[in-house]
Amino acid sequence: MESITGLSLGELEHILISWGEQAFRANQVFSWVYKKRVSDFSLMSDLSTSLRNKLKEDFTLFDIKQIKSVKSKDGTEKFLFVLSDGDLIESVIIPTDDRVTACISTQVGCKYKCSFCASGISGFRRNLTCAEIIQQMLFLNNRKKITHIVFMGTGEPLDNYDAVLKAIRIINSKESLNIGARRITISTSGVAPGIRKLIGEDLQFELSVSLHSADDAVRSKIMPINKIYPLNILIAACNEYIRKTGRQITFEYVLIKNLNSDIHSCQKLVALIKDLRLVKVNLIPANIVKECRIEPPGRAEIQMFRNHLSKHKIPATLRKSRGEDIEAACGQLRLSHEKK
Numbered sequence: 004m005e006s007i008t009g010l011s012l013g014e015l016e017h018i019l020i021s022w023g024e025q026a027f028r029a030n031q032v033f034s035w036v037y038k039k040r041v042s043d044f045s046l047m048s049d050l051s052t053s054l055r056n057k058l059k060e061d062f063t064l065f066d067i068k069q070i071k072s073v074k075s076k077d078g079t080e081k082f083l084f085v086l087s088d089g090d091l092i093e094s095v096i097i098p099t100d101d102r103v104t105a106c107i108s109t110q111v112g113c114k115y116k117c118s119f120c121a122s123g124i125s126g127f128r129r130n131l132t133c134a135e136i137i138q139q140m141l142f143l144n145n146r147k148k149i150t151h152i153v154f155m156g157t158g159e160p161l162d163n164y165d166a167v168l169k170a171i172r173i174i175n176s177k178e179s180l181n182i183g184a185r186r187i188t189i190s191t192s193g194v195a196p197g198i199r200k201l202i203g204e205d206l207q208f209e210l211s212v213s214l215h216s217a218d219d220a221v222r223s224k225i226m227p228i229n230k231i232y233p234l235n236i237l238i239a240a241c242n243e244y245i246r247k248t249g250r251q252i253t254f255e256y257v258l259i260k261n262l263n264s265d266i267h268s269c270q271k272l273v274a275l276i277k278d279l280r281l282v283k284v285n286l287i288p289a290n291i292v293k294e295c296r297i298e299p300p301g302r303a304e305i306q307m308f309r310n311h312l313s314k315h316k317i318p319a320t321l322r323k324s325r326g327e328d329i330e331a332a333c334g335q336l337r338l339s340h341e342k343k
């Protein structure tokens with residue numbers, strides 16, 4: 004059975020009209036699901052009993068179930084969910100001074116096998132449905148009012164394009180959580196055709212591209228996707244995206260000791276992106292993942308990398324690592340649960 008959380012307001016209206024109901028009933032249902040946040044159709048007290056029963060017969064509401072949560076000293080909280088088919092996914096709430104960010108998964112496992120990431124280790128299972136994506140946000144929002152969403156959990160969002168874009172449209176709508184598109188970030192490992200496809204969307208989301216190296220040989224070693232979409236193809240897609248949308252791209256760059264964090268790597272990065280008009284670099288000291296045998300560089304090297312970017316007028320931020328004590332990096336909780 005399908006969950007009602009996978010439907011847009013328009014789709015729900017359509018169904019209710021076909022049942023002989025009036026269109027505004029769909030708004031009422033949305034309000035119960037997204038604003039009053041009930042967990043059962045029977046609680047939707049301004050709908051007739053027969054409509055409530057019919058909804059219950061045809062749809063589920065929540066079909067992901069929390070089975071574990073861990074909270075970090077810094078407030079970051081991570082949740083492990085079981086899906087109706089028994090698969091596991093994880094999501095994270097990251098509170099900071101001025102925002103509460105929800106980090107959402109888009110797939111069960113990941114195909115991409117980036118060498119520093121825990122998500123790919125146990126392989127790929129399937130795409131999440133739009134409903135499963137929405138339910139993570141609903142669940143987190145019930146826990147703590149979320150202001151921002153990043154698709155930086157497990158999976159490659161642009162490989163599950165339609166479900167992700169539909170989920171963004173639903174969660175963005177004022178009848179639902181009303182989270183502004185500018186507060187929603189899609190993060191891709193560099194699926195160039197997907198980046199090009201995003202150009203045509205009428206939504207003002209943010210785009211991050213996980214770059215991690217400006218050298219094809221190094222990038223192919225740590226991100227196998229680089230063999231399919233090497234840097235020249237990826238950067239051409241980014242350039243087109245920036246030119247046609249007028250929007251910025253953030254390059255995510257995980258700093259890994261003895262691999263991509265020396266001055267030479269930074270010079271290559273500058274050369275690769277300096278001519279793109281609207282870019283920013285987000286430096287992330289690698290989170291240690293036991294299975295991946297990687298380490299962040301020392302503080303001095305991180306500073307040097309950052310200073311070199313500023314010297315070349317490339318805006319760079321250094322992301323503070325969050326939730327290290329709870330294995331909050333991509334896929335770590337699921338992995339440790341599976342091992343048990």
Ligand code: SAH
Nearest residue numbers: 119120155158159190191192213255289290
């Ligand atoms: N597949 C998408 C989104 C999921 S990964 C992508 O690649 O962008 C989200 C971010 O987490 C990526 O930038 C990824 O490189 C980063 N990441 C994964 N493992 C990490 C680790 N061990 N330390 C720091 N960042 C990591």
